[in-house]
Amino acid sequence: MFTIGDFARYGRVSARMLRHYDAIGLLHPDRTDPATGYRFYGAAQLARLNRIIALKDLGFTLQQVQAILDEQVGPEELRGMLRLRQAELEEAMRAAAARLAQVEARLRSIESEGRMSMDDVVVKNVAAVRVAELAGTAASYEPEDITPVIGPLYDRLFPLLDEAGVGPSGPGIAYYEDAPEGGAVVVHAGVTVSAPVGPLGDTGITVVELPPFEAATVVHRGPMDGVLPTSQALARWIDANGYRSAGYAREISLECPEDRDKWVTELQEPVIKV
Numbered sequence: 001m002f003t004i005g006d007f008a009r010y011g012r013v014s015a016r017m018l019r020h021y022d023a024i025g026l027l028h029p030d031r032t033d034p035a036t037g038y039r040f041y042g043a044a045q046l047a048r049l050n051r052i053i054a055l056k057d058l059g060f061t062l063q064q065v066q067a068i069l070d071e072q073v074g075p076e077e078l079r080g081m082l083r084l085r086q087a088e089l090e091e092a093m094r095a096a097a098a099r100l101a102q103v104e105a106r107l108r109s110i111e112s113e114g115r116m117s118m119d120d121v122v123v124k125n126v127a128a129v130r131v132a133e134l135a136g137t138a139a140s141y142e143p144e145d146i147t148p149v150i151g152p153l154y155d156r157l158f159p160l161l162d163e164a165g166v167g168p169s170g171p172g173i174a175y176y177e178d179a180p181e182g183g184a185v186v187v188h189a190g191v192t193v194s195a196p197v198g199p200l201g202d203t204g205i206t207v208v209e210l211p212p213f214e215a216a217t218v219v220h221r222g223p224m225d226g227v228l229p230t231s232q233a234l235a236r237w238i239d240a241n242g243y244r245s246a247g248y249a250r251e252i253s254l255e256c257p258e259d260r261d262k263w264v265t266e267l268q269e270p271v272i273k274v
Contacts, residue, residue, distance in 0.1 A: 001030065007041035011049045026066050027052060058085050098144055101225040121218050121237045126250075126268055128212045131173050132161060132197065132205050133190030141176065141185050141248070143225055150174060153189035160203045161191070169194040172253035175210070185248075215250075215268040216243060223260040224251070231267060238271055246270040 008015045021027040022039065027048055029039035048069065055065045060081070068078060134153045138145040154172070161168070170192025179186045190208075197207050216238050220230040231249065238245055249269035256263055 001040040001042060004029070004039045004041065007045070007049075011046060011053075013049065013053065021052065024062060024066075026062060026069075058082070059088065060085070098147065098225065101223070102143055102228075104226065121216055121234060121241075123214065123216050123243075123271065126213055126215045126217075129170070129173065129210050130193055130195060130197075130207060131188075131190035131210055132166060132168075132193045132200075132207050133157070133173075133188050134160075134204055135186055135188050135206075137179050137181075138185045138187050140183055143228070146176075146185070146187060147225065149187045150189050153187065157189055157191065157205065160200075160205055161193075164200050164203060164205070166193060166197055166200070168192060172251075172256070173210070174251040174253075176248040213246075213270045214272075216271045217266055217268045219254070220265045220267055221263070223263055224265060227251075227265070227267070234267055234269060238269065242274055243271040244274045246272050 002010065004015050004018055008018055011018075018027065018029075018039070018041075022029060027045065030042040030045060031040045032038070033040070051069060052065055055068060056062065060068070064081070066072075068081075134157050136149045136153055138149040158168075168191040172189075172191045174190065175188045177186045177188075178184075193207065200207070216234060218230060218234045218237075220227050234249070235245070247270045249267045252266040252268060254264040254266055
């Protein structure tokens with residue numbers, strides 16, 4: 001038999017936690033001294049303690065843990081609970097990775113302030129282009145809102161174009177505009193196509209003619225999650241060289257290999273000379 005202190009040490013938990021588990025009926029001591037009230041635990045109880053901690057670490061409430069351990073939850077229901085928790089944890093990991101990428105982008109933006117060469121930005125006239133696209137709405141222009149919208153749009157776009165027998169004739173083009181709802185942004189995920197384009201049925205794809213415009217352009221290398229330093233450097237260049245931004249920058253996908261670190265994207269921000 002172990003005292004509560006020894007049992008807590010072997011289980012890598014606190015004695016206070018064991019007292020709480022006893023109070024709620026989750027893990028009673030094997031024996032309690034009637035005279036002193038001291039709790040004593042058996043070595044076999046470590047197995048239940050380990051399961052309690054494991055299920056708790058998976059995010060289950062103590063009530064759910066008790067129901068599982070006391071077999072109030074059947075095997076199928078338990079598997080369903082575990083699969084749901086697995087999905088929640090995977091989504092949390094993806095969200096955490098996205099937040100980490102944004103923190104890294106902010107740090108790179110701070111570290112690169114004032115270091116961008118003037119030769120990196122080119123002002124040029126961008127010709128009109130025909131684009132087949134899908135559109136969606138993001139809550140804001142922040143990367144954490146844009147990425148979950150634009151990724152699935154492109155994942156749908158290319159298979160639908162293949163089914164319709166429409167082949168891209170140029171790079172992917174993403175562009176943005178303010179939505180009627182305050183703060184929201186309409187995300188256009190498109191790809192350059194040639195004329196004529198046949199009927200696209202009920203695919204949801206629209207073919208639009210984007211007009212020509214004058215743009216300040218710069219090439220971004222790497223995943224778009226890390227575009228912030230490049231876009232802010234472009235903004236500083238525009239401000240320092242007598243131009244004013246006239247809208248959101250287009251994103252022209254020049255190279256999109258599987259390795260996102262090798263992506264090459266041209267930012268084309270519409271500008272007006274002031």
